[in-house]
Amino acid sequence: MTGATATLLAVRDLVVEYPGRRRRGDGIRAVRGVSLDIAPAAILALVGESGSGKTSLARAILRLQPVAAGQILLQGEDLTTLNPQQLRAARRDIQAVFQDPMASLSPRRSVLQTLREPLDHFRIGDAGERGDRATAALETVGLDPSLRHRLPHELSGGQRQRVALARALVSEPRLIVADEPLSSLDLPSQGRIVELLLEVRDRTGIAFLFVSHDLAVVRRLADAVAVMYLGTLVETAPAGTLFAQPAHPYTRALLAASPVPDPRLPPPAILQGEPPSALTPTRGCVFHKRCSERMARCVTEQPPETRAGDREPAHRVRCLLWNS
Numbered sequence: 001m002t003g004a005t006a007t008l009l010a011v012r013d014l015v016v017e018y019p020g021r022r023r024r025g026d027g028i029r030a031v032r033g034v035s036l037d038i039a040p041a042a043i044l045a046l047v048g049e050s051g052s053g054k055t056s057l058a059r060a061i062l063r064l065q066p067v068a069a070g071q072i073l074l075q076g077e078d079l080t081t082l083n084p085q086q087l088r089a090a091r092r093d094i095q096a097v098f099q100d101p102m103a104s105l106s107p108r109r110s111v112l113q114t115l116r117e118p119l120d121h122f123r124i125g126d127a128g129e130r131g132d133r134a135t136a137a138l139e140t141v142g143l144d145p146s147l148r149h150r151l152p153h154e155l156s157g158g159q160r161q162r163v164a165l166a167r168a169l170v171s172e173p174r175l176i177v178a179d180e181p182l183s184s185l186d187l188p189s190q191g192r193i194v195e196l197l198l199e200v201r202d203r204t205g206i207a208f209l210f211v212s213h214d215l216a217v218v219r220r221l222a223d224a225v226a227v228m229y230l231g232t233l234v235e236t237a238p239a240g241t242l243f244a245q246p247a248h249p250y251t252r253a254l255l256a257a258s259p260v261p262d263p264r265l266p267p268p269a270i271l272q273g274e275p276p277s278a279l280t281p282t283r284g285c286v287f288h289k290r291c292s293e294r295m296a297r298c299v300t301e302q303p304p305e306t307r308a309g310d311r312e313p314a315h316r317v318r319c320l321l322w323n324s
């Protein structure tokens with residue numbers, strides 16, 4: 001934990017569980033004690049295979065998902081302890097963009113109505129100012145103000161995702177949590193939104209938690225990367241360090257499995273088999289069933305989080321290879 005004033009979001013030992021259907025103890029532990037920090041104006045990418053717990057973590061941070069244990073400190077205030085009224089006020093500072101803009105935009109609200117809704121909700125400015133802010137948000141995301149009376153179905157997928165981003169921006173939050181915001185778009189639209197996110201961050205100083213499957217996008221966008229496996233962050237590092245010197249066998253396998261593996265990387269551990277079910281309680285390292293570098297103690301010992309090497313203090317890893 002940094003405890004530094006430069007931390008915007010500090011998540012500590014967060015646990016998310018889904019209750020079982022039949023009996024106590026058959027629930028799913030989707031997030032298993034995750035800690036992470038996001039600095040102001042930083043973009044932290046959260047990556048990992050399907051089912052690793054990325055959405056559960058993102059929704060818990062947004063307080064859309066109950067938290068079984070842990071803290072979510074936004075500018076020092078623990079969101080897990082707020083009453084509903086306090087939480088509504090705190091939501092001005094933490095906004096969301098989801099995967100499918102069609103599902104997250106109201107079909108009967110025009111673009112302008114969509115953008116005014118958070119301003120009305122948080123009582124920001126008077127009527128005239130709300131209109132000006134909505135138009136400014138449209139310009140920030142590169143949408144022509146002439147689109148403001150359109151309904152979502154009258155826009156393209158890329159335009160809809162820009163509206164969703166404008167809606168997240170319009171209340172001037174400190175942090176936007178974006179869960180796979182590009183995956184419903186074609187490649188050229190994805191590229192334009194990536195450039196747009198970087199511009200928005202530079203211009204507004206808003207920080208992002210950016211959930212993505214796509215390592216090529218993460219490479220272009222992220223300042224730091226957190227790698228999730230079975231509800232656990234197995235590696236976190238500044239993006240340049242993670243791509244150049246991945247320390248965890250799972251991260252190396254993920255990078256090797258991405259479409260353009262980096263030829264400078266060490267030989268890959270091949271990702272074989274399915275990830276274990278989040279239902280199963282795990283002894284030892286969460287990755288031991290698939291790890292090509294497994295040692296006898298990996299089956300019983302849980303790796304603590306340690307520094308990966310001496311050069312980069314923010315490069316952290318959970319692997320016994322780094323903990324001998």
Ligand SMILES: Nc1ncnc2c1ncn2[C@@H]1O[C@H](COP(=O)(O)OP(=O)(O)OP(=O)(O)O)[C@@H](O)[C@H]1O
Pocket residue numbers: 018028030048049050051052053054055056057277278279
């Ligand atoms: N509402 C739910 N009820 C029960 N289990 C759930 C629920 N949502 C997710 N899970 C389980 O929690 C685990 C983590 O799921 P989650 O959706 O957070 O993963 P993810 O990393 O976002 O996956 P993807 O990349 O496919 O979006 C999985 O085992 C999933 O089946």
Ligand code: SF4
Pocket residue numbers: 248249250285286287288289291292293294295298303318319320321
């Ligand atoms: S702790 Fe062991 S099983 Fe886990 S990643 Fe490291 S070497 Fe592999």
Ligand SMILES: [Mg+2]
Pocket residue numbers: 054055056
């Ligand atoms: Mg998900």
